[in-house]
Amino acid sequence: MNFFKKVLVILLLVASISVNFSESMDDGKYIYHNFTETDAEEIGVDENTTDYEKNETIQTFSDSDNDIYVTGCFLPTKEELMSMSEQITVVEGVSESANLSNNTYLDLSKDPCFPTVGDQGKIGSCASWAILYYANSYLQAKIHNYDLKGNDSLKCFNPMWAYNKINDGKNEGSGLIGNLNLISRLGSATYETMPPTNNYTIWGNEEAWLEAPQYRITGYEVSSTNNTDVMKSWLNEGSVIIIAMHGEDIYTFDNNSILSDFDQSHNVSNHAQAVIGYDDSISEDNETGAFKVMNSWGANWSPNGDGSYYMTYKAMANLNYTTCYRITGAVYNDSDSHPELFGVLRFDPENKGTKDQNITLGIGNESNISGFVDIYEGINHNGGNGSMPDFIAIDLTDWKSEFENSLNNTGKGYYFVNFSNGTETSIISEFGIIKYSSYPDVEEINTLNSYNCNKSVVFKFYSKTAPEIVNSSVTVTDNEVVVSIHAEDVEDDLWGVKVYFDGLNEYYSLNGTNNTFNSSFDKSMFSYGKHYAIFEAFDGSGNINKSEMVTFEILAPVTSSRSTASHYSSDLSEGIDSGTIKRAVSNSNIVYGNSIDQGYAEDLRENVHNGNNYELSRDSIIVGGPESNGFADKYDSDFEISITNDYPGENKGLIQVKNIEVRDGNIIKTYRVIYIAGSDRFGTYAALAYFKTLDELPEGPLMIEWTENGPVVVE
Template sequence: MNFFKKILVILLLVASISVNFSESMDDGTYIYHNFTKADAEKIGVDENTTDYEKNETIQTISDSDDDIYVMGCFLPTKEELMSMSEQITVVEGVSETANLSNNTYLDLSKDPYFPLVGDQGKIGSCASWAIVYYANSYLQAKIHNYDLKGSDSLKCFNPMWAYNKINDGKNEGSGLIGNLNLISRLGSATYETMPPTNNYTIWGDYEAWLEAPQYRITGYEISSTNNTDVMKSWLNEGSVIIIAMRGEDIFTFDNNSILSDFDQSHDEADHAQAVIGYDDSISEDNETGAFKVMNSWGANWSPNGDGSYYITYKAMANLDYTTCYRITGAVYNTSDSHPELVGVVKFDSENKGTKDQNMTFGIGNESNISGFVDLYEGMDENGGNGSMPDFIAVDLTDWKSEFENSLNNTGKGYYFANFSNGTKTSIISEFGIIKYISYPNGEEINTLNSYACNNSTLFKFYSKTAPEIINSSVTVTDNEVVVSIHADDVDDDLWGVKVYFDGLNEYYSLTRADQTFNTSFNKSMFTYGEHYAIFEAFDGSGNTNKSEKVYFEILAPATTSRSTTNHYSSDLSDGIDSGTIKRAISNSNVIYGSDIDEEFALNLRENVQNGNNYELSKDTIIVGGPESDGFADRYNNEFEIQITNEYPGENRGVIQVQTIEVRDGNIIKPYQVIYIAGSDRFGTLAALEYFKTLDELPKGPITVEWNDNGVIVVE
């Protein structure tokens, strides 16, 4: 036997010993050991038995068509437990040195942090109700001080968030281990982001996926229901305990809502519930002491009227399935802690894939993977063969330090996603990392979206280096405005270039040819006069680089005036000397409201329009105020100074220039509007006469006044 084979045999032998044997430890409170194969053999269900098949089918019981109660709890298989063995601790008992509470009574449901009783209806989601709705809601409410019985009731977690992802797309129940694993990897979504629903296939939308990571759990541990002291100690520590028992045993009660060992059938467990308290004084059938259990069949089901009942300590100890579970804690266990690195994926709308795929998100590259989340690792169920949602998100904060170390040392931080082996494989359209400095409503930085990935497996990186803009230009031809830019793909991560015109938020994506981007725009998009473009290059890491303003001018077509050939309209009035003012009037519709305003408007050009039914589709000059001009009234508030009969005052008028945007289909068109108006006719006339004397259009409002000496500017 060669050296490498000897080493392999030794390693396998050591692994076998460690799996089959684990020494008990004592931490001063509990005696415990790491999960072993022997534990799996003892508490796991054999997948090859008829009992397991029966366990996978939801059971219903009823006393009328209206009162139907559903079970649907899968017990964990041996294989399922062994695959998760490294994450499970088995609590054997209470330490002799433990400082146990002397309480004889406890009821967690009295806390404002504990949710009101839930009702699973006809859905086989009892395990999700016990684990997600009761246990995790209570845990997280204490951290965040949520009053789940009052103003924060929508902060309760929706059990369907978990159930729908581990029910194989069918209403046939879910497993205890599956629910616990799911919320340790994905967290939980509240009713705020995923409202109550009986739809057992939906996975939640964008808001639910981004909220859920905040409420991940660290893991879980198990004990036996015959360890009464352990269960009471867990409850005293504020943990809700999850059990599974025969649902039919609690279908009907005597008037006292107490289940004794004498009353129970000891048949195979099929219904999960939450243990929420105890009372040492309760007695039934000569059995003293009982645990309080919260069911998920609604408030009216039990004689107590609150959805709860008691089960004696002896009955609890002698359940057919004696394993009980508790959540060990929250990943974000203070009110100000939160996820800081979240992987997000959007899918191609025509190729979303199915929910039964292997889904993996992680940090690292092909040669050096720091860590990952395998959504269905060690789980017997998945989401079924229905279509994936539009968007999913997974918390990767566990490997934030590795991501940032790589980023700081190499300038790049790597991340990846993989979808495989489903009925239909997903095609990723956008993929990236959200890196938070506050959560969830605060500033969001470095949203890294991949454009047109078109793959099912992606390794991407976040870079600190922004792309460089080498040169850019705008060329005006007879019919088009042609924009072009050359950008340097510094880190092989240049994804695109956008162009913005005239400071507007609307942008256009340019067509790429290697590292050059160019696109042509119809000249009619732009008004006559000067414009500018700003180019923005961006990469897959969220880095951007903007160009300086690139100016260009759209000239009015040449026309013949009364005396000479020029670029101005032939109907301009005399007495205007400035080329800029002439061009502004030539390029604009001149509108008015009253007969007097019409006379004033004719001092600018011969062709004028009534503004009462006028729609903005071209540069425009308004002559007269909002009192008689419907168009002026509609846009009066768009200007820095609003004209009224009282302001700017008697014999005073204002000249203002404003760009007003109008949406035309998917395009926002900017129009220059010149507003010449006063509080009375003399004010409007003063503003008009002064406007005709200007050399350039004003940058801000100009207020003028008509007096005996003519028009003066009011400071």
């Protein structure tokens, strides 16, 4: 039995002791009790009855204008309700000592914080519209003072954020409990980060996942639609109420926008709605008083022209499904509060796995679990067998203090992820902890590479301690530079080692087994002379530890070259006096384009290379511009100044030096490229002739002009 099952069994044993016994309590406002098995029997439906069949859930209507209206609400099952019993409060009635409002009329939709009517179109997402778009949008807008009818309309929540995660990947509806549970764990994404869409399978991008937790809800309460006083009191407190009714009843009712008990069919409830107000003066079929209800079929459907209608108190009390719901509050209930700790995952694009996996992220290690979020706990449906998104983020702020206490006391804060029961395996490319200031500001992230996570539990930790490099060495052989590093593995959190040569920005990731890392590099990538390497060990928390500098030397072959010095290439041409320039030419391939440039190139050294098929694999000198030299054309834009027929101009050329990076598999190599070229052949020759007279390589572009007195620098 794995640890998740053990935890669940313990919780169920504890819950079973009290699940059937719950005394009524009075807080001065409401009389209520904790959810019991008896409540589940009364409120929940049986999956084996027609009340739960999907063909009863999705209904489609079409009017004379060919407008399409769709339902799509699953009623909660007994099993769903019992799995969440400890988080549900049942409101029985209003307390005798409650100070009830004397209002006879209320309409929340008049508030600028209430969104305009929405339209679910052909998607069976009515429950998501009622809960996310109406109820949670209004709740959060009141907290943040959003004008949802005006400039802040994109702050409304996209119903598809929740619907797409609990519809089994099909357009067949979603459940009330599923939507409520999901946004209590994941929050809600606005239209700003998840624009309107009819795609019922997408889960939202990274921006949406990072925004949504800001808008988590604390939970929900239930009551009965026959308790008019409770419903009116909830509305007076600013709560939107969620109900389910039979969709066809409002498709066919009279044009006066009032549904009476006499008018309704009392058939199976399959359409979720938002109750947003009441009016004691409304009367229909000898039934006095009515609730205002907002539908999600757009404004044109409603005889009122605003997407709403009225349902008499009696009709509400006698719905086929008489349970109503309200969100109890927001986790971050003022404009200054926000999530502070996230668990984040990125998936390998080629191995994302499927959305039907159970997904759990939490804080703690195998012997001490502080807490976790199980996305699909108490939800009978998931995202189906489509591919997981690129990125997900889960708010773990509830256990931030435990995480930080562990980090402060031991130097490590532990966290974990659990995937199970997926159709296809997921490969995690990154797994870590984010410290979250306020969306979209992220302070830090640590990541983990390539973990096969299907049907497994992956534990990691955020550490303050960096791995230590015990020893390192560099050995020069005839053809290679061989590096070797031994690092101390800090509780299996050593991820890799990088090597930096000569203080440049390039680095090379080394191949390792256990704590030893080795690699070899082509000797030709180094110029003759002294060099140094610095090694850097890193872990999954972003900690690094660098070694001391390790020096090594590349010796030039001893030859009897025409140069008096013995450390230069034997084919070096005459006329170069500076040792720096001699070494630069000796250590470089000379690359030309046409026959004229070839002659110029051979004025540097005898062995030269045609640039049209040349690949950068060592330090190189380009002779000639991009018009005739394919190699020059490839890298011309990398230099500060591009060479054209018009620039630098007639009889003018440029000398430029640039370090260019080339990726070779997992290794990034850097080569020095000297670019000698002009707008015409005289310009190229001027630049090359002047190059041979230099003492040092120029730090910036050097423009040379050919004159009757030879090459001259253009100031």
